[in-house]
Each structure stands twice: as C-alpha cells, then as structure tokens.
Amino acid sequence: MPELKEVIISITNRCNYKCRMCDIPFQKSKELTTSQWQKVIRDAYLIGAETIVFSGGEPLLREDIFELISYVKNNSMNCCLTSNGYLIDEECASRLHNSGIDVVNISIEGPPQIHDYLRGRGTFDKAVFALENLRKYKIESTIATMVSRYNYKYLDYIVELAKEYKATTIKFQPFNRIFLSSNCSEGNFFISKREIKRMKDMTKKVTWLCNNYGITTNPRRYLEMMPLYLSRNHFDSSFICNTLWISCPINSQGEIYPCWVLTQKDKLIGNINQDSFLNIWNSQKHRSVVEKIKKDGCPGCMMSCYDENFGRDGLETRIVTNVKRLQKEGAFEYVRRILKRWGRRFKFYNSYRGSPRQAFNRLRGLFKKKKLHKTEIDKEEIDKALKEIALIKKIFEEEIRCLS
Amino acid sequence: MDYLKEFKINLAYHFSEVLEYPFAKPYWIYVSLSHKCTYKCQMCGVVKILKGYELQTKLIKKALNEINSWNWDCVVMFTGGEPFLREDIFELINYSVNRRLKTEVVSNGALINKEMASRIINSGLQNIAISLDGAKESTHDLIRERGSFKKALDAITNLVMTKKRMNTGPQISVWTTIMKENVQELFEIIDLVKELGVECLVYHPVIVAQDDMQKTSPNAPFWISDGYIKILKEQIDKILDYQSKYGLVAFLHNPYLWLKYFESTLTKKDWKCNPFVFLNIGPDGEVRSCGSSFGNIREMSLDDCLVSKEAFNARRTMKLCQKPCLQTCWAHPESNSLLDIANRFIESIKDNKDKTKFLKETIKILEEYENLLISYKDA
Ligand SMILES: C[S@@+](CC[C@H](N)C(=O)[O-])C[C@H]1O[C@@H](n2cnc3c(N)ncnc32)[C@H](O)[C@@H]1O
Ligand SMILES: C[S@@+](CC[C@H](N)C(=O)[O-])C[C@H]1O[C@@H](n2cnc3c(N)ncnc32)[C@H](O)[C@@H]1O
Ligand code: SF4
Ligand code: SF4
Ligand code: SF4
Ligand code: SF4
Numbered sequence: 017m018p019e020l021k022e023v024i025i026s027i028t029n030r031c032n033y034k035c036r037m038c039d040i041p042f043q044k045s046k047e048l049t050t051s052q053w054q055k056v057i058r059d060a061y062l063i064g065a066e067t068i069v070f071s072g073g074e075p076l077l078r079e080d081i082f083e084l085i086s087y088v089k090n091n092s093m094n095c096c097l098t099s100n101g102y103l104i105d106e107e108c109a110s111r112l113h114n115s116g117i118d119v120v121n122i123s124i125e126g127p128p129q130i131h132d133y134l135r136g137r138g139t140f141d142k143a144v145f146a147l148e149n150l151r152k153y154k155i156e157s158t159i160a161t162m163v164s165r166y167n168y169k170y171l172d173y174i175v176e177l178a179k180e181y182k183a184t185t186i187k188f189q190p191f192n193r194i195f196l197s198s199n200c201s202e203g204n205f206f207i208s209k210r211e212i213k214r215m216k217d218m219t220k221k222v223t224w225l226c227n228n229y230g231i232t233t234n235p236r237r238y239l240e241m242m243p244l245y246l247s248r249n250h251f252d253s254s255f256i257c258n259t260l261w262i263s264c265p266i267n268s269q270g271e272i273y274p275c276w277v278l279t280q281k282d283k284l285i286g287n288i289n290q291d292s293f294l295n296i297w298n299s300q301k302h303r304s305v306v307e308k309i310k311k312d313g314c315p316g317c318m319m320s321c322y323d324e325n326f327g328r329d330g331l332e333t334r335i336v337t338n339v340k341r342l343q344k345e346g347a348f349e350y351v352r353r354i355l356k357r358w359g360r361r362f363k364f365y366n367s368y369r370g371s372p373r374q375a376f377n378r379l380r381g382l383f384k385k386k387k388l389h390k391t392e393i394d395k396e397e398i399d400k401a402l403k404e405i406a407l408i409k410k411i412f413e414e415e416i417r418c419l420s
Numbered sequence: 421m422d423y424l425k426e427f428k429i430n431l432a433y434h435f436s437e438v439l440e441y442p443f444a445k446p447y448w449i450y451v452s453l454s455h456k457c458t459y460k461c462q463m464c465g466v467v468k469i470l471k472g473y474e475l476q477t478k479l480i481k482k483a484l485n486e487i488n489s490w491n492w493d494c495v496v497m498f499t500g501g502e503p504f505l506r507e508d509i510f511e512l513i514n515y516s517v518n519r520r521l522k523t524e525v526v527s528n529g530a531l532i533n534k535e536m537a538s539r540i541i542n543s544g545l546q547n548i549a550i551s552l553d554g555a556k557e558s559t560h561d562l563i564r565e566r567g568s569f570k571k572a573l574d575a576i577t578n579l580v581m582t583k584k585r586m587n588t589g590p591q592i593s594v595w596t597t598i599m600k601e602n603v604q605e606l607f608e609i610i611d612l613v614k615e616l617g618v619e620c621l622v623y624h625p626v627i628v629a630q631d632d633m634q635k636t637s638p639n640a641p642f643w644i645s646d647g648y649i650k651i652l653k654e655q656i657d658k659i660l661d662y663q664s665k666y667g668l669v670a671f672l673h674n675p676y677l678w679l680k681y682f683e684s685t686l687t688k689k690d691w692k693c694n695p696f697v698f699l700n701i702g703p704d705g706e707v708r709s710c711g712s713s714f715g716n717i718r719e720m721s722l723d724d725c726l727v728s729k730e731a732f733n734a735r736r737t738m739k740l741c742q743k744p745c746l747q748t749c750w751a752h753p754e755s756n757s758l759l760d761i762a763n764r765f766i767e768s769i770k771d772n773k774d775k776t777k778f779l780k781e782t783i784k785i786l787e788e789y790e791n792l793l794i795s796y797k798d799a
Pocket of ligand 6: 738
C-alpha cells in the first residue's frame with residue numbers, strides 16, 4: 017500500500033468571486049473550527065503526509081488561514097495554497113511570507129479578456145498583481161489553468177506569463193462538471209470535434225515551451241489526452257488510479273471521500289466531526305472503499321491533482337496500460353504504432369542534432385586523445401628575465417662579500 | 421629552510437607570470453563538487469550555470485592524487501553547490517587529508533547539525549568557512565532563503581561548541597559577500613561573528629556574472645552604485661579600525677580597493693590576479709582559472725590541462741584583463757617583482773647565523789633558473 021503524500025483541504029466554500037465555471041460559493045456548508053483543522057493537520061503529520069494543500073472556495077477568506085499555515089510548517093510539512101489572487105496585496109504577501117508558506121498557486125485562465133469574462137471584470141489584473149507581490153516576497157508561485165473552449169487557443173500565453181513572473185509550475189485541468197451542482201447547466205465549455213486538431217497542436221506547443229523554459233507542467237500524456245476529453249469523446253482510462261492512496265481530499269464540512277470525483281454517498285469514508293483523521297485513514301471502511309474502486313474500476317478523471325496517473329507513473333500502471341492496448345488493438349497494430357512513434361522520434365532527433373554521421377563524429381571526438389601543446393616562450397622575455405636574474409645574483413653576491 | 425622554500429615559490433610564481441609558462445603549480449585549487457545546492461541564492465550562478473553536473477568520486481580522487489604528486493604547497497578547497505549535499509563528502513575530505521593536502525570546505529551551513537559538526541571537526545580539515553551575508557536575519561534571508569540565517573548561525577554554533585569540546589579542529593571562518601543589500605551591515609557582522617566564536621572573517625566583493633567575471637555594470641543587481649559608495653567607505657573605516665586593534669578580519673588586499681571596484685575605476689595597477697595561483701575544477705570537469713577552459717579532467721590529466729594550448733590562450737586573455745575582479749585570494753603580490761622578492765629574502769634572514777649559507781643556496785637556485793631559461797631559448 018503506497019503511503020499518504022498530500023492532504024488537500026478545501027477549507028471553505030465561501031468565495032469572493034462568482035466564476036462562470038464554478039458554483040462552489042453557492043454550496044453552503046458548515047465549516048470546521050480552527051482547532052479541528054489543527055487536529056487534522058497533526059494527524060496528517062502522524063500518518064506521514066509530506067504536503068498540505070489549502071484550497072476552497074477562496075482559502076484566504078478564512079481568518080485563521082495564516083495560523084493554520086504556520087501550524088503546518090511547525091509540523092515540518094510542506095504547505096501550499098490555491099487562490100484566485102484577489103486578496104494577495106503586499107501586506108497579505110508579507111503575511112504569507114511570515115507564515116512560512118512554500119507555494120502559492122494562482123488561477124489564471126488566459127489573456128485578460130478571457131480571464132475577465134470567466135471570472136469577472138478586473139480579475140486578471142488582480143491575479144497578475146498577486147503574482148508580482150509573491151515574487152516580491154520570494155514565495156514560489158505556480159499557475160493553475162482550467163482549459164475549455166474559451167481559452168484552449170491561448171494556452172501558450174499562460175506559459176509566457178509564467179516565464180515572465182517566474183512561476184515554477186503550470187497545471188492545466190480541463191473543465192469538469194464536478195465543480196457545478198447538478199441542476200446547473202454546463203454551458204459552452206466543451207469543444208467541438210473540429211477543434212480537436214487545433215487544440216492538440218496547442219498542447220504540443222505547450223509541452224515544448226515548458227520544457228524549453230524549464231517550467232513544470234502536467235505529464236505529456238495527460239496533455240495529449242485533454243483534447244479528446246474536452247470534446248466529450250470517451251477517453252481511454254486504461255489505468256488503475258494509483259493516486260488514491262497517495263492523496264486524500266477533505267472537503268469544507270470535514271467529509272472524506274476517496275477522491276474529488278467519486279463523491280457518491282456509498283463512497284463516503286468518514287467525517288472529521290465524528291472521528292479523527294487518523295482513525296478514518298486507518299479504518300476498515302477506507303480500505304474496503306478503495307479496494308472496491310480498484311476492483312470495479314473507475315470512470316477515470318482528468319483532475320490535475322491526479323495527473324500522475326498519466327505519466328511519471330509506476331511500472332505497474334505502464335504495464336497495465338500497454339497490455340490493455342495490446343488487447344484492444346491487436347499485436348500487429350500495436351507494433352506498427354510503436355514503430356511509427358520511434359520513427360517520428362528519430363526524425364526529430366535528426367533535425368535537432370544533425371545527421372547520424374555528425375552525431376557519430378561528435379561521439380568519436382569524445383574518445384580521441386587531445387594533442388598537447390607546448391608553447392615556446394617568447395625569446396625577448398627570456399632575455400629580460402635573464403638580465404633580471406643576473407642583477408639579483410649580483411645583489412646577493414654583494415651581500416655575501418659584505419659579510420665576509 | 422622555510423625562507424628558502426618561500427623564496428623558491430615566489431620565484432616560481434614570478435617567472436610563471438612573466439614568461440607565461442607554468443613553472444609553478446596553483447596554490448588555491450577550488451573543486452566545485454556539485455551543482456546541487458540547498459538554496460538558490462540570488463547572486464549565485466553556480467546552480468543556474470552548471471545545472472545538472474556533478475563530479476564523479478573517481479575523478480575527484482584522480483585529481484587529488486595528481487595534486488598530491490606535485491608535492492607543491494597548495495590548498496584544496498571543496499566548494500559547490502553545497503558540498504555537504506554529497507554523500508561521499510567525508511570520504512573525499514579523508515582522501516585529501518590522508519595525502520597531507522591542506523583541505524578546506526565552504527558551505528552555507530544548511531546541513532550542519534550537531535552530528536555533522538562533530539564529523540567535520542574530527543575530519544582533519546584545515547579550515548571550514550560558512551557563508552554569512554548579513555548581520556540581520558532579514559537581510560541574509562532575503563539574499564539566500566527564508567530560514568537560512570538561523571541555519572547558518574546554528575551551524576557556526578554547533579561547530580564552535582564541538583571544537584571547544586574536542587579541543588582541536590579546523591579554523592572556523594565566515595565568508596561575506598559584499599553587495600548593495602548588506603553594505604550597511606558589514607561592520608555589524610564582526611560583532612555577531614565575534615560573539616559566536618568565529619576565528620576569521622573574510623569579505624569579498626560580489627561578482628555580477630559568474631560565467632564572465634569581468635562583466636561589471638553599475639545597474640546590475642547587488643552592485644553598490646553611487647549612493648551607497650559613501651556607506652561602504654564608512655563601513656571600511658570602521659572595519660579597518662577594528663581590525664587594527666583586535667584582528668579577526670583577514671585582508672588579502674587593501675579594502676579601500678573595494679571602493680574603486682564598485683566605482684569601476686579599478687585597474688591592473690591597483691590589483692592584478694596571477695593566473696598561476698588559482699585553479700578551478702568545475703562540477704562538469706572543466707578546468708580553468710578565469711575565463712575559458714583549459715581542458716576537462718574527464719578527458720585529460722590535470723597536468724596536461726595546465727600546459728594545453730587552451731590554457732596558454734586563456735592565461736593570455738587574463739593578462740589583458742581590463743576589469744580586475746578583486747577576488748580575495750587570486751593574487752600573489754609577493755611575487756610581483758624580482759627585486760622585491762630578493763630584498764624581502766635578505767630582510768628575513770638578516771639575523772640568521774647561517775646567512776652566508778642561505779645566500780649561496782639562493783644563488784644556486786637562481787643559476788638553475790638561468791640554465792633552464794637558456795635551454796628553453798636554444799630549443
Ligand atoms: C475551485 S478553485 C479554488 C481555489 C480558488 N478559489 C481559485 O479560484 O483558485 C480551484 C481550481 O479549480 C479550477 N476550477 C474551477 N471550476 C472548475 C471546473 N468547472 N472544472 C475544472 N476546474 C475548475 C479553478 O480554475 C481553480 O484553479
Ligand atoms: C558559490 S558558494 C559555494 C559554497 C556554499 N554553497 C556556500 O554558499 O557557502 C561559495 C561562496 O561564493 C559566494 N558567492 C556566491 N555568489 C557570488 C557572487 N556572485 N559573487 C561573489 N561571491 C559569491 C558565496 O557567498 C559563498 O561564500
Ligand atoms: S473558481 Fe475559485 S474563485 Fe472562482 S468561484 Fe470557484 S472557488 Fe471562487
Ligand atoms: S481516476 Fe479520478 S475518479 Fe478515478 S479514482 Fe482516480 S481520482 Fe478518482
Ligand atoms: S548556497 Fe552557495 S552555492 Fe548555493 S546558491 Fe547560495 S551561494 Fe550558491
Ligand atoms: S582579475 Fe583575473 S580572475 Fe579577476 S576577472 Fe580579471 S582575469 Fe579574471
């Protein structure tokens with residue numbers, strides 16, 4: 017059983033924004049108290065978590081948020097916070113700095129018009145202002161972007177923005193229904209089939225840019241999968257979710273589900289109001305719920321907090337994925353596809369590093385012994401030096417004569 | 421006999437410099453063990469420039485063996501990145517110390533807890549330097565990283581305590597980089613350091629770009645520009661005053677040169693480096709003094725690096741350096757003029773009984789050089 021790495025706490029449902037894609041602010045909930053959260057954090061530490069993430073709602077609306085961050089840091093875990101950036105002025109940044117936070121994640125949806133359309137007028141400037149203030153106080157910033165029909169053409173803009181403001185990571189996440197309550201319409205977030213190709217090109221560009229700038233982003237396969245997913249095509253979920261044990265969400269009312277997506281009543285693992293996090297995590301119920309998901313399989317999701325499923329994943333996932341592919345496509349098609357991919361890779365290498373011959377020569381150069389070089393010393397300089405030596409010798413001889 | 425040895429060394433550096441040929445071996449050998457570091461300090465290029473490189477243990481040992489075979493008076497300085505991030509650091513220190521090389525380490529102190537401190541104290545090092553860039557927590561932390569000030573102080577305390585307990589150990593020193601951010605606190609650092617029990621404090625001015633040390637510009641970050649120069653001057657006055665009374669601070673050149681450095685009026689007349697005195701081995705294996713590389717120890721021996729064509733070219737460029745960098749230990753003023761060397765020697769043996777013998781000995785050494793040079797001329 018893999019170990020718990022991070023606990024994601026949705027600390028409040030309150031929010032100062034009314035974004036078009038999210039109706040968390042309208043889901044009223046009874047929040048936990050400061051001491052209850054402190055207990056959770058302490059328990060997380062005891063279980064062995066490395067990171068606590070505060071999200072929401074807008075977590076900075078909680079009056080005790082700085083206190084909680086310090087509490088996390090005092091328990092020597094990493095602390096991360098997700099915010100829309102509205103409240104991060106200079107004073108807030110300095111308080112964040114003092115609380116010891118490690119990373120602040122700011123949501124940015126794209127160029128100003130698009131961001132403002134989705135999140136409200138003037139919000140883009142606020143977000144950028146927040147990034148600026150974070151940088152001023154040397155707090156590592158990252159960017160979160162929800163990808164949808166509105167902004168998929170402008171994802172490269174985000175990368176450039178991240179570069180400019182020295183954000184270290186960009187996490188893309190396609191639009192998802194789970195942030196909307198069931199009676200809400202989905203609106204126009206999905207893309208049409210015709211747009212798939214264009215979006216694919218864009219995700220490729222994003223991967224390339226991020227690599228170039230040294231910015232971390234989602235695994236490549238995750239980004240590749242996004243266009244199909246956003247066009248509401250069924251998407252290939254041929255993996256076992258291996259983040260279930262590693263990451264644990266807790267919502268603002270203290271309920272714990274196996275993940276952010278599977279929140280049906282029968283999957284409820286426990287509630288902080290009734291039992292401690294430590295007990296819930298170690299409970300039989302937890303075990304059985306997760307085992308059941310593993311057995312039945314899950315619909316799969318593209319929540320960015322679970323994107324490790326798509327890459328950087330364990331050997332097991334990779335084998336399972338490949339075996340499933342093999343079964344589905346048949347051996348011939350499978351091998352053909354792999355060869356094709358290698359062919360592309362080779363072509364790319366060729367264009368990038370020159371022909372194989374050139375590459376070979378470069379390699380050979382490594383083993384060749386370098387010829388040594390013995391310079392001749394300038395004759396004039398030697399003469400000068402000889403003269404100098406003669407002079408000094410004379411001084412010494414003089415000295416000796418004086419003594420005797 | 422020590423006078424003679426010093427005389428010989430000075431002579432070697434002198435002739436190396438005027439004839440551009442390595443008669444002398446380097447005195448300071450900086451071995452940059454790894455690009456990896458616990459911090460990302462603002463002024464430091466190591467982490468950025470040398471990203472991804474780390475020297476193999478085998479290679480370092482090979483280089484140390486070679487240095488040992490020179491039988492030359494020199495200091496091996498392990499730096500980085502953060503040297504203590506390497507798991508084999510004590511193995512390397514041991515290896516070096518066992519070969520009777522003077523060995524020193526520079527560290528930011530982040531990893532020096534009590535246990536580490538006692539290992540360091542017992543390792544046989546000659547000197548351990550901790551970087552401290554401010555007297556106030558906020559300054560140091562701004563330059564380096566939050567919490568780094570406390571860690572540096574903890575490291576120093578741990579070292580000092582352990583050394584007291586053990587009654588032996590390396591000299592414990594502090595290095596401070598002079599820059600705009602901390603110019604007002606330079607003097608205060610002395611107090612702090614003194615209280616902690618540090619034995620030596622060294623200041624060096626900031627280099628703007630570590631990939632090109634001659635690149636200086638008044639609007640660069642960290643640069644002490646017009647308004648701050650006055651402050652720097654006041655600080656130097658105070659520091660000098662203190663130093664003349666109580667010591668502790670070590671200068672290898674006149675600190676008033678810092679003013680010229682930051683005013684960009686420093687010239688070769690004021691201060692020049694001797695390319696033969698120092699050598700850097702980068703985490704990528706490149707060997708250089710300053711500027712372009714002499715060669716790579718992955719491909720050739722250290723000796724071959726010193727006489728490679730690239731080395732000669734690089735040293736020639738250094739000779740033409742327009743903007744000396746004033747890095748503390750890279751000069752060798754003792755060897756600038758032959759006449760000075762001779763006079764100093766005579767001065768030093770003034771009251772010695774065997775004066776004549778010494779003088780005869782020196783004449784022999786000079787004659788050796790004479791023959792050597794003549795043979796070079798004929799060849
Ligand atoms: C729910 S917000 C909470 C934190 C904070 N209020 C903020 O906006 O960053 C967390 C992330 O979810 C994203 N998000 C919101 N609605 C979404 C949806 N319907 N589908 C996918 N992601 C969504 C937001 O862009 C944001 O980056
Ligand atoms: C590169 S560090 C390596 C050892 C260790 N990590 C440390 O910080 O002490 C060696 C020394 O170089 C100094 N240094 C870093 N950047 C500098 C710069 N731009 N100019 C001058 N000195 C610098 C540091 O303050 C430190 O004392
Ligand atoms: S996305 Fe974030 S800022 Fe927007 S309404 Fe939802 S919680 Fe608030
Ligand atoms: S893939 Fe998504 S829905 Fe499935 S278990 Fe993992 S997080 Fe939950
Ligand atoms: S600790 Fe030393 S090596 Fe690391 S970034 Fe700072 S100065 Fe550079
Ligand atoms: S003085 Fe010497 S070491 Fe300094 S920059 Fe010039 S050539 Fe390089």
